[in-house]
Amino acid sequence: MTVRKNQATLTAEEKRAFTAALLELKRNGTYDRFVTTHNGFIMSDTDSGDRVGHRSPSFLPWHRRFLLEFEAALQKVDAKVTLPYWDWTADRTSRSSLWAADFLGGTGRARDGQVMDGPFAYATGKWDITVRVDGRAYLRRALGAGVAELPTKAEVEAVLAMPVYDTAPWNSSSSGFRNNLEGWRGANLHNRVHVWVGGQMGTGVSPNDPVFWMHHAFVDKLWADWQARHPQSTYLPAAGTPNVVDLADTMRPWNDVTPADMLEHRKFYTFDTEPSAASQR
Amino acid sequence: MNTITRRQALGTTAGALTVLGLTAAATTTSASASPTPATPPSGADRVEEVYQGRRIQITPGSGGGHHGGHHSPGLPTVRIDGQELHVMRNADGSWISVVNHYETFSDPASLARAAVRELQGATLAPFAPMGGAA
Numbered sequence: 001m002t003v004r005k006n007q008a009t010l011t012a013e014e015k016r017a018f019t020a021a022l023l024e025l026k027r028n029g030t031y032d033r034f035v036t037t038h039n040g041f042i043m044s045d046t047d048s049g050d051r052v053g054h055r056s057p058s059f060l061p062w063h064r065r066f067l068l069e070f071e072a073a074l075q076k077v078d079a080k081v082t083l084p085y086w087d088w089t090a091d092r093t094s095r096s097s098l099w100a101a102d103f104l105g106g107t108g109r110a111r112d113g114q115v116m117d118g119p120f121a122y123a124t125g126k127w128d129i130t131v132r133v134d135g136r137a138y139l140r141r142a143l144g145a146g147v148a149e150l151p152t153k154a155e156v157e158a159v160l161a162m163p164v165y166d167t168a169p170w171n172s173s174s175s176g177f178r179n180n181l182e183g184w185r186g187a188n189l190h191n192r193v194h195v196w197v198g199g200q201m202g203t204g205v206s207p208n209d210p211v212f213w214m215h216h217a218f219v220d221k222l223w224a225d226w227q228a229r230h231p232q233s234t235y236l237p238a239a240g241t242p243n244v245v246d247l248a249d250t251m252r253p254w255n256d257v258t259p260a261d262m263l264e265h266r267k268f269y270t271f272d273t274e275p276s277a278a279s280q281r
Numbered sequence: 282m283n284t285i286t287r288r289q290a291l292g293t294t295a296g297a298l299t300v301l302g303l304t305a306a307a308t309t310t311s312a313s314a315s316p317t318p319a320t321p322p323s324g325a326d327r328v329e330e331v332y333q334g335r336r337i338q339i340t341p342g343s344g345g346g347h348h349g350g351h352h353s354p355g356l357p358t359v360r361i362d363g364q365e366l367h368v369m370r371n372a373d374g375s376w377i378s379v380v381n382h383y384e385t386f387s388d389p390a391s392l393a394r395a396a397v398r399e400l401q402g403a404t405l406a407p408f409a410p411m412g413g414a415a
Contacts, residue, residue, distance in 0.1 A: 112401055135406065202380070206382070
């Protein structure tokens with residue numbers, strides 16, 4: 001059974017296996033197909049039109065399915081590898097071991113934002129940015145430059161306390177858990193982390209930075225935490241909503257999976273720390 | 282055209298591309314300048330400016346346009362050195378672009394300037410990213 005672990009707890013060997021699997025997916029072309037898919041959705045998901053991957057209720061089940069597909073690709077390379085998650089409420093500075101040279105490498109240099117160390121630095125020749133929105137082929141970051149602070153534990157707690165999954169008009173102006181977690185409303189959780197990392201993570205081609213997967217694995221864990229705290233709440237809307245993926249509607253691009261299929265993460269993986277139910281807090 | 286002089290004076294490596302971009306942009310501007318300004322409210326005013334050595338052009342939307350399939354006609358066309366920047370309007374009236382996609386801006390001009398800062402002199406890729414659609 002796949003267990004997703006906090007990245008801060010990985011052994012040196014687990015870090016090596018994870019980065020090696022990423023580099024192999026990059027080498028064989030699989031990786032960039034995920035970047036292309038993400039950018040295609042982010043450019044076409046609109047508040048007033050069809051929306052599937054972002055700014056809509058299916059933000060969470062869409063990314064859960066997207067990560068499952070990516071994790072399966074990693075496991076084809078190395079069956080021991082699972083997606084780690086980055087708890088950015090705890091590991092909240094550029095000095096975190098996450099950004100060390102033996103894992104993701106650090107922030108970009110001042111002149112051009114280029115990441116200069118770690119397995120994904122351009123000079124290694126193994127991590128060319130090919131699906132891109134501008135001419136630059138090197139991985140970039142500017143940790144903490146676009147916004148000073150990552151979300152705090154208290155800010156996350158306030159969002160986890162919201163009892164309603166999502167509300168009409170089911171977009172970036174909605175109230176409710178999903179949009180406050182996504183970050184278009186309120187304290188801004190998920191969106192702010194993209195901005196804090198900077199570089200490609202701030203763009204539509206954000207999966208170019210491997211931290212994308214660890215960020216979304218933690219957002220996904222927060223969804224599981226929320227479910228445990230609100231067992232009476234469920235995915236909304238239920239049915240009949242134009243432009244929006246209802247509970248039993250299939251999601252593009254797979255067309256064979258619904259939000260209902262994605263509600264129970266334990267069908268696919270568990271976390272090193274499983275969410276505790278509200279009554280156990 | 283002292284703006285071109287200034288751009289050339291900067292001596293960026295993208296000089297050749299810039300000249301091409303400016304040529305294309307000038308053509309577009311003259312073509313779209315003739316219709317009457319009776320465009321629907323799009324939240325965007327026409328902008329022509331040089332910011333940090335880059336030419337920003339914003340043409341208010343007039344319905345349809347390049348965003349075929351979107352339900353938001355009237356999106357402005359934003360160009361940087363002649364290359365179109367993919368932009369999107371949020372329900373609350375704020376704006377995002379493909380190079381600042383998780384951070385909102387109050388109007389297309391500040392969005393375009395943020396894109397210029399983010400690009401650090403790099404040229405925008407053609408509208409659709411390499412690799413095709415999803």
